[in-house]
Amino acid sequence: MIQGIAASNGIAIAKAYQLVTPDLSYEAKPIQDPNQEVSRLEKALEISKQELEKIKAHTKKEIGDEHAQIFSAHLLVLSDPELINPIKEKINSDNVMAEVALDEIANMFIDMFKNMENEYMRERAADIQDVTKRVKAHLLEVTFPDPALIDEEVIVIANDLTPSDTAQLNREFVKGFVTDVGGRTSHSAIMARSLEIPAIVGTKEITSTVKKNDMMIVDGIEGNVIINPSDEELATYKEKQETYARQKEEWAKMKNEPTKTSDGEQVELAANIGTPEDVSSVLDNGGEGIGLYRTEFLYMGKNQLPTEDEQYDAYKSVLEQMDEKPVVVRTLDIGGDKELSYLDLPKELNPFLGFRAIRFCLENEDIFRTQLRALLRASVHGNLKIMFPMIATLEEFRQAKAILIDEKENLKKEGISVSDQIEVGIMVEIPSTAVIAKQFAKEVDFFSIGTNDLIQYTMAADRMNEHVSYLYQPHHPAILNLVSTVIDAAHNENKWVGMCGEMAGDPIAIPILLGLGLDEFSMSATSILQARTQIHDLSIEKLASYKDKILSMGTTEEVVEFIKEKTE
Ligand code: PEP
Numbered sequence: 001m002i003q004g005i006a007a008s009n010g011i012a013i014a015k016a017y018q019l020v021t022p023d024l025s026y027e028a029k030p031i032q033d034p035n036q037e038v039s040r041l042e043k044a045l046e047i048s049k050q051e052l053e054k055i056k057a058h059t060k061k062e063i064g065d066e067h068a069q070i071f072s073a074h075l076l077v078l079s080d081p082e083l084i085n086p087i088k089e090k091i092n093s094d095n096v097m098a099e100v101a102l103d104e105i106a107n108m109f110i111d112m113f114k115n116m117e118n119e120y121m122r123e124r125a126a127d128i129q130d131v132t133k134r135v136k137a138h139l140l141e142v143t144f145p146d147p148a149l150i151d152e153e154v155i156v157i158a159n160d161l162t163p164s165d166t167a168q169l170n171r172e173f174v175k176g177f178v179t180d181v182g183g184r185t186s187h188s189a190i191m192a193r194s195l196e197i198p199a200i201v202g203t204k205e206i207t208s209t210v211k212k213n214d215m216m217i218v219d220g221i222e223g224n225v226i227i228n229p230s231d232e233e234l235a236t237y238k239e240k241q242e243t244y245a246r247q248k249e250e251w252a253k254m255k256n257e258p259t260k261t262s263d264g265e266q267v268e269l270a271a272n273i274g275t276p277e278d279v280s281s282v283l284d285n286g287g288e289g290i291g292l293y294r295t296e297f298l299y300m301g302k303n304q305l306p307t308e309d310e311q312y313d314a315y316k317s318v319l320e321q322m323d324e325k326p327v328v329v330r331t332l333d334i335g336g337d338k339e340l341s342y343l344d345l346p347k348e349l350n351p352f353l354g355f356r357a358i359r360f361c362l363e364n365e366d367i368f369r370t371q372l373r374a375l376l377r378a379s380v381h382g383n384l385k386i387m388f389p390m391i392a393t394l395e396e397f398r399q400a401k402a403i404l405i406d407e408k409e410n411l412k413k414e415g416i417s418v419s420d421q422i423e424v425g426i427m428v429e430i431p432s433t434a435v436i437a438k439q440f441a442k443e444v445d446f447f448s449i450g451t452n453d454l455i456q457y458t459m460a461a462d463r464m465n466e467h468v469s470y471l472y473q474p475h476h477p478a479i480l481n482l483v484s485t486v487i488d489a490a491h492n493e494n495k496w497v498g499m500c501g502e503m504a505g506d507p508i509a510i511p512i513l514l515g516l517g518l519d520e521f522s523m524s525a526t527s528i529l530q531a532r533t534q535i536h537d538l539s540i541e542k543l544a545s546y547k548d549k550i551l552s553m554g555t556t557e558e559v560v561e562f563i564k565e566k567t568e
């Protein structure tokens, strides 16, 4: 048995599928027959083509056309005679292995494109790099794992999964995943929860322990992985699986109920989404709004920036589907564990403390303005609220808001209608902002507390680093005092406060947050019904009376014990 961090609820039983990058090194040897090398190359190209066609079709079906475009670009590269012919010529003229010719010619094009002025051409470098790897794997006859091509029930094992790997997982066959690294708030874990795939992260040793085709049980509730279980263990976990399914059926009864406490107070239960396709699950789970739309997924899994019109379509779709229910759209939060390979940003020593989110947008105003225009144009289709991420200073907020107002004016001058009801708020996820929330509350329309980052910055513990994941302590009095400061500051100015970090869906945090006065809880859609069931049995009045006592406690343990005792 291996213990990790429980990242997504549920129990999965299936065999292991190792998602590892293959070794693509080789020894250059003299060749006998250039024609044979050319036919090896052609065969590798053909297999790569077939694979890419499948991945493209799958991606289009599962996550939408725009994400599938990257594979169309890859297919174009594969059949581009300007790339392929020189490789064949090199095999013949230099008498070299197909691998050698492929590497040399591809690298020449990659270097050439990388240094071009034109952004579109620079993006082609990334395409050629990706495609070359696949073709080389087939030349070397090593497996090139593709999560999108999995066609039997498996549990994916990987050192790490990027958010775009996670987006590619086929829910029909991928029953769970387990990684060596990562924490509960790394974005692959967050996505696992919205995909309802049981997941365990930060096990440190899963890839070195599990062998191909080992049977595995993933208990995403407790964070345990059992490798090659006994019959007895299998029976126990199948029963646990059924109990969990029954519990979900109970929660489902709350779908159309209002979110009210036992003393009749109403709060809002909203959902976090990454794409317009996620909205159906929000509605199925009785979500009353979108508390966080992470727009960066529009920018990921492709090779170029989304256009204003593409963005407009996505925002309009979310707003229309939500039909006048509130939708908080967060402007681009790139950086940290969310990379955009095509922007070619320099690697940073501390990406979570680096050039991300609003910092990036204020430096790249053209990218920011395109997004704001798309949002403003979409605002007439529903109840839009705009939120800026990673605000550390008042100046950053003022600057971002000024750009928003400027674009609003521009659109009006162009005769394009824009809603005049758009609330503009910020994420509170940096301690400096939480500490002076009082000053911010005078200028913003709302706050949404991003505890995933607020906790990592307050405790100085990287949210991706499994060695310090014990410091991810949402119930720590330091965090609760900051949260309380923010809520009080907002209420003093008659503004509302939400929370969109993972803490908002945590059953131990929910009663505490109700007592502190939180107005809106935004979580994975799949946590909403459980939260509503829990809230129905809680009294705000009682919980509020514990506030001072909880805020003066010294440790997480004291807080957790106290609240468990009071709510049992
Ligand atoms: C947060 O930091 O709590 C948050 C919701 O934003 P993200 O997880 O996307 O950084």
Ligand code: MG
Binding pocket: 429, 450, 452, 453
């Ligand atoms: Mg954040």
